[in-house]
Amino acid sequence: MDSNPSVEELTDYTWVESAVEMISHILNGYLTAAFVITGVVLNLFSIFIFLRCERTGTPAIQYYLVTLTMWQTALLCNAFLLYSLPNLLYGKLISTGSYVHIYPYVYTFANTTHTGSVWIVLTLTIDRYLALCQPLKHRAIGKRSRVKRLMLVVSLLACLFSLPRFFEVHAVEMCQVVKAPNVTTTMAPTTATITADLNATRDDTQYICYPAIDRTALFDDRLYWSVYHIVLAMMFVTLCPCLLLCALTARISIELRNAVAQRRQLCPPNLDIDRRCKAKATVYSRKEHKANIMLVLVIAKFLISDILPTVADLLEHIVGKEEFMSSSMASLFVDISNFLLVLNCSSNFWVFIIWGKRFRKSVKNFLVSTSCGAALYKMTHFGSETDVTSVLIPTVSPLGAPFDTKRSQRTHLAVSSKCTEIRTYASTANTVRNGSSNCWDYEKNAMLQQLEHQRLLSS
Structure with missing residues (x-):
């Protein structure tokens, strides 16, 4: 039998290669560039919000998020220089030309940013595990000064661990x-x-x-490849951190579910006691629960995006780097895994803004403080219940007939859901009631004010 490929097989193979090349060009070129630009802008804005708008009473967990966002922003910049810009300029990834002079630096820093991101997410996961499962130990070690030093040490260790990458390639x-x-x-x-x-x-x-x-000769050295790329990389960057993240994330999810169940048992919904304290405790636990969910989403999102690079590294170690890189499908698999990393690094802002109430409030306050943001906010919230609006309350005379609308219909301010103080109309008592931060009794106070106002007018 003739073992040479037929014309149809060659045509199909050429078509597959063309399709893979087109998909790789779209992923590495246009999509990566779009997500890099939006991700860098949103990440820098998130860092600004964390550092400037949360200076008073900053929780320790924000130092994890700021450090992680910095590392992921640097990873986006390296992905743009390593994959997106060559595709946009030359139509493909190039290995020759004057552009390759930056490859050793970008290649080293890309691995450094990936390692730093993995380690920061791992420390964040361990912190959340201790906070939920061992709160006493977390209270002792989870102070802000210690978290700052921990982030600095982890970042320096990530740089030192990735330093040999600089000597693996050269121009x-x-x-x-x-x-x-x-x-x-x-x-x-x-x-x-x-x-x-x-x-x-x-x-x-x-x-x-x-x-x-x-x-370089260092990259082709078998001992170096076995120790650094297989043993150390799998232990500290790819396989072991991925498995540890899976286990800790599952444990954190179980603890969150158990905490919700215990809270419902201790405070059943039909128990009619001290509703004000119950409302405050419910709001506080709800905020804490949402914050933990936000952090779990950040961890899970990173874990999903990091699975494919881990699988790609394992396949490269099993098959061999020469055979693995010669396959077009393997190259497409690597491009998809790299794009998932870019997608993960550029989407943290949306997790913060949706699940982080404190972050969302800080963004809102910052935007409203600007002239354009204030004008836009007034346009979008004109006449809504969340703003301070004028409410017209018609009063009724003792005989049942309404008073003259010009004199009797008075305008007063109805306090929004952000109410900070509620003033009564009782001129004799002349008291001031400070509404709670959650405004749980706003409707009751409003009804009392209206009845008291009508009683004073009728008297």
């Missing part, structure tokens, strides 16, 4: 010997530049040299 001079107009031969890459004396050896011989990216 070399690739030279081609042109003997005839249509005949070329390629020489092996060398680090020395071909001089003009070699060009003059023969009249019909020309040397064309250009920079190219190449692996």
Whole structure:
């Protein structure tokens, strides 16, 4: 039998390669660039909100979020330089040309940012596990000063761990010997530049040299590859952190569910005691529960995006790096995993704004403090219940007939859900009631004020 591929098989293979190349170009080029730009802007805005608008009473957990956002912003910038910009400029990932001179630095810093992000998420997960499962121990070690030092130490260790990556690739001079107009031969890459004396050896011989990216001898060393890329990387970056994150996230989810169940048992909904204290406790527990859910979502989102790079590293170790990188489907798998990392790093703002009530309030206050934001806020909230609006209350005379609307219909301020104080109309008592931060008794106070106002007018 003839083992050579048929024309149909070659056509199908060419079509598959073209489709894979087009998908890779879209992922690495346009989609990555779009998410990098939006992600960097939103991450910087999130860092600004955390650092400037939360200076008073800043919880320790925000230092984790600020450090994680910084690392992920740096990862987005490196992804743009390593994948997106070459695709936008040249239509594909390139290994030759003047652009490759930045590859050693970008390659090293990309691995550093990924390692730092993994370790920060891991420390955040351990912190949440201790806060829910061992609160006494967490209270002793979860102070803000210790969290600051911990974030600094973890970031420095991530830089030191990724430092050998800088010596794995380097830019070399690739030279081609042109003997005839249509005949070329390629020489092996060398680090020395071909001089003009070699060009003059023969009249019909020309040397064309250009920079190219190449692996160093350290990268090809079997001992280094086995120890650093397989053992250490799987223990501290890919496999073991991924498994530990899965276990801790599952444990945290179980503890959150148990906490909700215990709270319902201790405070059943039909128990009619001290409703004000019950309302305050319910609101506080609800805020704490939502904050924990927000952190769990950040961890789970990172875990989902980090699974594919872990699987890609495992397949590369099992199959071999040469065979793995020669496959077009493997290259597409790597591109998808890289895009998921970009998507994860650019979407934290939306988790903060949806699930973080404190963060959402800070963003709202900052936007309202600007002239454009204040004008937009007034336009979108005109006449709504959440603003201070004018309410017209018609009063009725003792005989049942309404008074003159010009004199009897008075306008007073109805306090919104953000009410900070509620003033009564009792001129004799002249008291001031301070509404609670949750405004749980707003409706009752409003009804009492209306009845008291009508009683004073009728008397």
